[in-house]
Amino acid sequence: MYLRELTLLHFKNYAEAGVTFSPRINCFTGANGMGKTNLLDAIHYLSLCKSFFGSIDSQNISFEQPFFMIQGKFEKEGREEEVLVSVKRAQKKIVSRNKNEYEKLSDHIGLFPLVMISPLDSVLISGGSDQRRRFTDGILSQFDKQYLEKLINYNNVLQERNALLKQFAVNRSFDGALLEVFDEQLADLGNYIHDARLKFLADFVPVFERFYRLLSDNAEAVKLDYVSTLKGKEYTEALKVSIHKDCTLQHTSVGIHRDDLTFLLQGNEVKKYASQGQQKTYLLALKLAQYEYIKNKTGIKPLLLLDDVYDKLDNKRFTKLVELVSSDDFGQVFISDTSAERILQLFTSNRGCFIFEIRKDGIKQLKGK
Ligand SMILES: Nc1ncnc2c1ncn2[C@@H]1O[C@H](COP(=O)(O)OP(=O)(O)O)[C@@H](O)[C@H]1O
Ligand SMILES: [Mg+2]
Numbered sequence: 001m002y003l004r005e006l007t008l009l010h011f012k013n014y015a016e017a018g019v020t021f022s023p024r025i026n027c028f029t030g031a032n033g034m035g036k037t038n039l040l041d042a043i044h045y046l047s048l049c050k051s052f053f054g055s056i057d058s059q060n061i062s063f064e065q066p067f068f069m070i071q072g073k074f075e076k077e078g079r080e081e082e083v084l085v086s087v088k089r090a091q092k093k094i095v096s097r098n099k100n101e102y103e104k105l106s107d108h109i110g111l112f113p114l115v116m117i118s119p120l121d122s123v124l125i126s127g128g129s130d131q132r133r134r135f136t137d138g139i140l141s142q143f144d145k146q147y148l149e150k151l152i153n154y155n156n157v158l159q160e161r162n163a164l165l166k167q168f169a170v171n172r173s174f175d176g177a178l179l180e181v182f183d184e185q186l187a188d189l190g191n192y193i194h195d196a197r198l199k200f201l202a203d204f205v206p207v208f209e210r211f212y213r214l215l216s217d218n219a220e221a222v223k224l225d226y227v228s229t230l231k232g233k234e235y236t237e238a239l240k241v242s243i244h245k246d247c248t249l250q251h252t253s254v255g256i257h258r259d260d261l262t263f264l265l266q267g268n269e270v271k272k273y274a275s276q277g278q279q280k281t282y283l284l285a286l287k288l289a290q291y292e293y294i295k296n297k298t299g300i301k302p303l304l305l306l307d308d309v310y311d312k313l314d315n316k317r318f319t320k321l322v323e324l325v326s327s328d329d330f331g332q333v334f335i336s337d338t339s340a341e342r343i344l345q346l347f348t349s350n351r352g353c354f355i356f357e358i359r360k361d362g363i364k365q366l367k368g369k
Contacts, residue, residue, distance in 0.1 A: 009068060011042055049105045153185075154257070306333065
């Protein structure tokens, strides 16, 4: 599967643009603010029906225009597939495939899988545990609708239990029987989620470690651990044990909503001790492992978008990354970089590679037919 053609109308800084891509490597070069990331984001829209940056759709309409449109022509299993995303101000977003409009956007997710690697990934290391849960949950729920459903239900029950704990505090009351009803629901849903996360990580971690070794040339040992407040405890029992604490805190202190991942490098916490380049390598390995997981689940090589990856990496690691994504384990790849020289030098001998320069007056092709 690959994206052959992309057409934009009034999307962010693009009034109008049309590009034909290589099925393998595509590089976007150009100065800051020219629209390299915007181009990647347009591709993200075609796959996931939304911006990578979580912005509201209308923000992506060019200033002072009434709508934007992104059209993509994919080649998938020997057939052309056309995906169209259009957003008009103050109207519902329309996504269609082969001219059929989706009623539920979730039906589109997974048909044209994509992984975007961006400087924003750093929140996985610097951010709170919610960021790391979102990472895991995002991958799992794409392929396991039951997981997503149970997660939503879990959060609803959790909110109700927390509201009850608040009520106890306000009224200076306690109703153990009522609490038990919530505990049983939480345990039922939470056990499913807990097991699914454990199973996912058992597959995911070895792949992550392999990518880290490849990128760093075996320079450092990394470890990724799943941390849970439930470790070794039966779910309802764990809730019972912490009931006094929960009443004081007025929220639920144990459960899968507190799960976290610890990132270690040479036995030390990545956030505190790893260099910027090591952190970047860690993030790259995480995202490449995500790529591999999706590839195995769907049987399709996802599109891989690499935004400003050169930033903070040394030459050796950047070259490793380029070698890696140029191998047959990967499919279509999009790379943005401010330096045309660096890109031209790296890819001159790569026959399947197209290089584009994004300029004020349009997109100019520097290499490729
Ligand atoms: N809705 C919009 N309408 C017009 N221009 C926009 C819009 N949103 C962002 N831009 C412009 O896009 C440019 C940034 O593009 P970006 O793709 O991030 O650049 P880079 O090439 O550095 O990755 C900025 O100049 C910004 O003003
Ligand atoms: Mg950019």
